[in-house]
Amino acid sequence: MTLLSKKHIDYVVNLNSEMSKQSYEHWLSEHLRMNGLYWGIMTLVTLKSLDSLPRQSIIDFVLSCVDKRSGGFGAYPQHDGHILSTLSAVQILSILGALDELDKESVIKFTKNLQLPNGSFQGDSFGETDTRFVYTALSILSILEGLEEELVNKSLDYLKQCENFDGAYGMRPGAESHGAQVFTVIASFAICNRLDLVNDKLSSWLSERQVKNGGLNGRPEKLPDVCYSWWILSPLAILKKLKWIDLSKLEQFILDCQDDEGGVSDRKGNQTDVYHTCFSLTGLSIINDELYEGNKYDMDSIDPVYCMPYSATKTFKPWPYKS
């Protein structure tokens, strides 16, 4: 199977079409709109087609989602600020080179205020804590150059407590290891320049996630799912262990999960969505960089730490900041 680039571009462009708006499900998913926009944009960036969407209307939409009471971004106008939609908003503006349109100080303040004394982060003032939110906070602050030593150290202490006997990480201290959590912890270590904290067992654990058909799963004895082509592959890329799995078989698995009408699903023959489309293609871009010097799929390179194009992340100030 080949890469259906053109189909995927059309698929993303049509997500917000009048036709999609005729479906009830479209309205039920407003709470994911900001994340969805980021996933769509990353799909287009990876396929070098960002100009298929109108830049100014995206910026206008993102800015219309500011939640003035919290200082963060909601997923949609009037929705409450949440750390997940705030990261998506910051990522989108950064990719579009529009960070100047943002009230950086208020986003930095919103993010810092969500840290709890044990170093974890809440998703919002009501929310639960999760290693995901630590990464989300560190990524926002790194993009906006708002990292601070105490915040970084407390975050790292918390993440270390989430390590398990298998060398991988769970969503909270005591919780079972999970592929998506491993990405958030390893990428956090990378942002904080502390990859020395990684357990030696981890790369083996990551390589054990590949199953016979080439796909990756998120936990032992679970079915493969195309979104782990990002969650498992990006930590392997960060740890420089991409060769520890069979990339060609994974490439085939990803291509097989494509739908003829555009979009990618968790497994072959299932319902597509923009989340799986984004994380399968960003994963494929890592494979493309590793295996094909000639850029076989004509893709842009994606930074495994931020899940953003290198063209955007190369300007981020590395931690620790030089005074």
Added chain:
Amino acid sequence: MWHNVKKQTLSSEARLAKIERDKEKIHSYNKLKDEIFKIRNEGSHTVEFLNKLTDLLGLNPEFYTIWNIRRETLSSLFHQHQLDSQSTLEDELKFVMVLMKRYPKCYWIWNHRLWCLFQLGKDANWEFELGIVSKLLSMDERNFHGWQYRRVVIENLETHDDLENLKINLQEFKFTSSKVNSNISNFSAWHNRSKLIPKVYHLVGKLNYQDEPLFQSKESLLLHELTLVNTGMYVDIDDSSIWVYLEWLLSDCFFIDELSNDKYHDILNDQLKIINELNDLEITDNGKDNCWCLKAMIIINELLDNRSAVRPLLEKLIDIDPLRRGRYIDQLDSF
């Protein structure tokens, strides 16, 4: 985000019929949503408003902002003494339960349930919660939220009384035993076991508790767990859970720090022998080595400092486990 949903292809008539049906649904959903935001912006918190929120959450429990509005409204009504907090929160738990059954994977519903319980404070019935989550885990034994929720419930059942806590955690340990005995592949249960063993052992020592023979020494614990894992290997040799657990048993300082060197070497050599025999059976049955046996033999030989035994094992793995070829080559190169 869709998981495990087969693609549906609708005929053009069915598609048009859906658009027609959806029109009405979209209209009433959006009307309700707009009303809610309007009332919120006016800042009026009333019991009728709660009913509107109930309706919307029934249609869409993923709408996190609505849960926030609900908590704001409840807190405000309690504060103004317009509602009795205890009975309201108990009703709230029933409402949440109905939604949980319909949407077992929705994070926000679990989140709201915990909020209600924390608001109830000392009136919260955590034993009841333990019952719910046990039932959930018997229906869906690796449900991620379920296991997480179970750990939170246990944390809240724990008190300042060490003996009580020991009993609670021993019961949890036995819960994981029953889970792995009924299905050796339940990694979630193995995981919890790895957290409970040091915890229970510590409490047994602190209280000098004699009624639990298994926890009297780390060595007896280790041997017990090894027997369990060895049985598991014969049940399903390709199940990764037991092999990951085996590595932990044989290498973690919790178990090995207090063992004499001789004893440790005896245990490692025993395991090597058992795994070798198992692998020989595999060769007889399937004509080839078993990957997990070879990987475990590598780990044990490394722990025994038998470096010369490791190389041929890695060379075999390069052949029989091509997916992870690059990893074995790297490991060979590091010799």
